Amino acid sequence: MTILENISLKQYNTFGIEATARYFVEINSKEELPKLFDENKNSDVFILGGGSNLLFTQDIDKIVLKISIKGKELIEESDNSILLKIGAGENWHTLVEWCVQNNYAGIENLALIPGIVGAAPIQNIGAYGVEIKDVLVSLEWFDFETKKSKIFSNDECEFGYRDSIFKRELKGCGIISAVTLQLRKSTRALHTSYSDVLLELGANADTAKIYDVFNTVCAIRTRKLPNPSEIGNAGSFFKNPIISSEQYAEVKNNFPEIPSYNQHNSKVKIPAAWLIEQSGWKGFRRGDVGVYPRQALVLVNYGEASGEEIIALAREIQTSVQSKFGIVIDMEVNVL
Ligand code: EPU
16 A cells, blocks of 8 residues: 555546645555554545546545455345445446346446446436445445444435435545445346337337346447546536426426426426526537537536536536526536
8 A cells, every 4th residue: 555645636537637636545455444544643535436426626635545445246146136245446337247247137227337336325326217226235334433344234325316325424434345236137127117218129128138228228328428538527417406396387387398207205306407408508618618419417528627617617507597497406526
């Protein structure tokens, strides 16, 4: 474990923003953590996962921990299911591909989501009708205060839409070192009802196998979302707002064509991409900052954009959506 100094973080964030880490250390096993904290008692740390959901607007005057804890362990196997413990530093999409190859069902809808396994539960990654909370049994957490590991059950993670306890009360208090998932060995009950997936599968929807769903999701994402290795981005920059049925009725009155998805407890989810597109931002570009032409929810860095430029555009979009629709859209990305 070597602590490096003044390291550029450009290659460690999918937005491709230039920022410098005062100190930088790569963690390859959870056993390294107590030692690191003993030796650097009063230092602030910043945890870097896959860097796929963050926006740097300044240098990081802390010890940046890059989580590279690897490993896949088969915990339990029955005729129908399998319990897998995965190191936090494994690449998420590579894990999805491996599960598809082995016919383990449950996360094929989450293909091509950038980032690492340990970051996935923090914002409860989700796509095409599936969230990680649907398959997560437990996770292992190293607590900075006690310097010990502890297990969180699915319930204890307090998952919500793009949300968990690790994004709120426990933010900056520890590190996820491993995640345990329960996957199905049966290929029945795949999630194919999300409209885009259903459309793409067409007549084959009923007989689709795991790899059909995986290929379909990859095809849709490749078509709609920019590849971070080609155009800097952090996926959806904003969350889809969830509003009350009263507010929805009011907005619907003025904008009858507004798309919506009913939630439980009479709330309504509105696609932020639609609100942003209707406010005239889709395809907008200023310097190297832009709104992706094929998905209005994604802000992009076409080259040398700074974090400040991106955040300035994000704020303009928020203000313009609010003044047109009276709806507040929150950022999904972690701004530093
Ligand atoms: N739409 C527009 N303009 C656009 C794009 C979409 O008006 O440019 C409208 C359409 O009405 C469309 C609706 O938005 O039917 C929904 O679009 P889409 O299915 O592409 O999903 P989304 O709500 O924009 C969410 C997730 C994505 C995830 C997709 C698919 C959030 C914040 N985003 O996007 O997640 O891939 O659903 O499940 O919930 C991510 O989190 O980084 C991410 C990409």
